[in-house]
Amino acid sequence: MHVQMRRLHFLYKRNLCETRRRCYWDYQYIQRSKIPTMHFQASLPRLPIPKLELTCERYLAAQKPLLIDEAYRKTEANVNHFKDNVGKHLQKLLRDFDKQNKHTSYISEFWFDNYLRDRKPIPINYNPMLVMNNDEREQYNTQLIRAANLVISSLRFYKSLHSNWLEPEVYHLDPQKSDTEMFRNICAMLPQSLSWYGAYLFKAYPLDMSQYPNLFNSTRIPETDIDRLVKGKGRHITVQHKGHIYAFTALSKENQILPPEQILARLKYILEDDIPKNTFPIGVLTTLERNKWATVRHELAENGNQATLKLIDTALFNICLDDEYVNDDPYAIIRNFLHSDGENRWFDKSFSLQVSKDGVAAVNFEHSWGDGVAVLRYLQDIYKDSIENPVIHSETRPYDEDINNIIRLDMNLSDRLKVHIEDAKREYRLFYSSLDFDYLIMDRLGKNLCKKQAVSPDAIVQLGIQVAYHKMQGKFVPTYESCSTAAFKHGRTETVRSCTMATKAFTLAINAQQKPPLNELKMMIAECSRTHSQLTREAAMGQGFDRHLYVLKKFAEKTNMTCNIFDDPDYAYLNRIILSTSTLTSPVIYAGGFGPVVRDGLGVGYTIKDDQLRILVTCYPPYHSASKGIDALRQSFEELTAILDTN
Template structure:
């Protein structure tokens, strides 16, 4: 059975709130976070399609990325393999034509969409650390609003306001303004809003503004990744009106929307959250068999366990449906995290007992009001998550609906979800917990902040801040190991319809030359080193522009490989380019890096993508460079890398400012 926190006549209570709250003059303003002049999806039909690069350009870019990683002899071998692949009798032209033909038949999407979804959903590794990243909020500027239940209530209300605005089509479209002073204004919105959707993108382009793909935004809410053998599925039920709350490993749900789709008043939201806390306080700090730990498992194992869980009782199946369909997971941790590293560890993985990693995203708030988003990555990328992240911070801090002194006498309607477990299921949960503890205990987090060096100095010396940051990673790894390795930097291709990401390859001949020079016992002159930094910046800038315009090589080669895997001629033995050790090596990304820029981001982090790698989340402020480095000792020494990174930035800074 489902356990109720408070038994009453739900229909009567809901009707009372609808009538009472509709009488407020601010009701409509409360229901929606924005009322955009331009409909949310106005630009979507006219977005340009993600281009398929020319095969010869892909070959050239691939070889340029391989050059700093290979010896002269190995590069010569790889060069011959690539020439054979793209030659008139090679596999490349045939596979490329298949990809182009397929793309022409599917103009509603991009060539990367399906294989990219398949890649994510078919991978069997556990989601936490391996895939789910985090974004950590700065604190509410008004400290009184950082009380856990107050911040949770305000962020929950702002989230539902965001969701309702999105679904009503009145959330401001996501647009990149090249010159915000000239385009981020009412004139732009009036002109582009009057244009038909099929040509609206071109109108925005005349303002030097670039609308971004918003196809991922609807997947933020009421969504869940469900494990299945071999390949997971993404589930969504937009009719559900409830939120999932986890506290002390127990599951609770309550409606945040009434029968007419209106958000319940702030007093009701607060009362329900207070009820969750009081109900969970009646339980031990941690359940003996925390069901949420199951989402930390290898995906096939979790698929079997979930099937077993449903078979035990219809009650479990009902509970899982409520978990799957909830707007998102709101997680209230009953502990404080002292220090930056414990904070990152808790938000990135925790102990698994108070998590459900399969939800599209979880909003996690600890006892001190520290808050983060942990999101499942298959459905979408940083653009959608960061927009939600920014909007609800601004809304919850500038228009808080719940206040520290708010009193409520409302009748809460909270349902606790009980899972019935047999001995086999208890054993599965216990084993999963031991396995997860083993993995998380291996992961090391190291943090570096480098004050006094940031965007201001980089721009003063006319070099790209991102290029300088990436150069620091290259110099640090060379300082630590004397080598260059495959490096991944994520770049959004959301300027195109159904774009996902492309890879920037920051390890270049320019960064290799600078790393070897600055780390040598006899470095060149300061003026020569400055010229080398400028060269690194130019090369990195070109790579970034190419990637953002869909002109990298990684996604193209990935798409060609997918066609080769089902091609009669190549399915048994893939073309040699994919069997070349150099191809495996460049896709073994020892340095995996990513950043999302926002004034509301305190930190961003993710796990290494390979066992002997570093996961590097970084921030570039006006006067500070910051990184969070994850690693698995003894495969890599994160503390030593951070020390090398600090020395690298000292070296780069001293070169630039002299």
């Protein structure tokens, strides 16, 4: 009897320990992948350098719908001369450079440089926003509970990434065969040097994960002429509220996430701090032109704020707790999360979590360190985790918190620095007030309708954008759609030039007074879809022309070579993007957007759902009106829907 009791007691203690162990792992990590996060990096294929002849062909194809015949013939002559002469030499320089840098891609160094040299302010011009859907359970949508759960999910994501346990990003061509335990078991056992090839046999394509570490402890530092990216090792996060900046430790000395009640208590203290709104919020300085910000930041450091700035720079991430209610108003949501007034922001941080007074949450991210692929993965994972596994509930009681664990980062400000802050407020107010935006939600037009007609949903949206712009302006302009090249080591993005001869032909036909027969229009739509899908495939496989020509131009500048193709005004025209577009499709995203690339341009972000299309348009009057753009888009998509919705 005693033996049996001792055994039962032993089993109870073992099960209790196992339960505690599982609870520990469940709290500390968002994932514990069988395949290590960076397992595929060593064997990822390198970004290919396209053949010069193909790049020249693709460049001319992109120019053709934009140029009159005489201008096109001149451009064609320049391209042919380039291809047979200087281009060959530049291509050799590029190939030699690529051979000497096998650890990376040929675009990586130049693309970082491209971002970091630009002197324009980064909010609106560069920083996009992604707004998450609300939790359907109202009790989880209070500002404090939503923020606390998202912070803890972010820390769990960080811990999994830091421990190499975050599931690698893989594109599954046939998920039923490859998104399986067998796939994970086999790939995990393969040496890193062979792992990509093992995945390929399953028709699965691992994606580059090199940008992911830059999500955390990362900041862009303004410097004269060219900024720099820094990585820190902080165990703290920064919190902005009422224009003040706070910092508190979120990870223990052993790198363990602090108990949820403790994190809740620290956020609660900050939200309940009865200090008045900061009259001189230094966050607004991150909205300045970069050279000016570099000078002011140096003054800040010289005025005894170096240690405080370092705390901001090295924080794991930043969270902005806003005093604004957005009240489910799309205009208030876009305005608050895309730009706000800048006083409760630090736009230089790799990303900031933003939570409104009524619990709507978003991410605004700095773009130089990486692209939307990494941020979207982070956002999707923390959203799902905070919804499915919330550790903070309405009945959760915060610890009695020692306020010494929370630092308010009060700055030493001279009169001159205060003037800089006031000037930054005024300049930024003029800037963001000049931005116009509007949005459109189209029911019926989505993936299902396009699938029914065997056309690409993305191609249809891009076609609608071309038709709408022509309705407004009566012309065709350079159009950019971002496409990830993450299938390759250190891939960044490539451009899909979605204004084509096929879209031009359809646009002229549908916008004419005498429209062609319905069957002819459907055939033209099918051709637009085929052309766009081909361009997208080429871009994703590193076979676009934009990045290739960009780097060749950089080598020409380095070696002082004169190139007719790059001196041609039509090359500059093609690269002055009037229509900047990007798809932000994800089931967790409520809205996403960004500003125009140029003052007379349009920024068009869209999400394609099964039976719905959502579009956000940004622009600067008097060049364009967002409401007129939305009206033109609505008309275009109604016409396309009517054509597609017929047998």
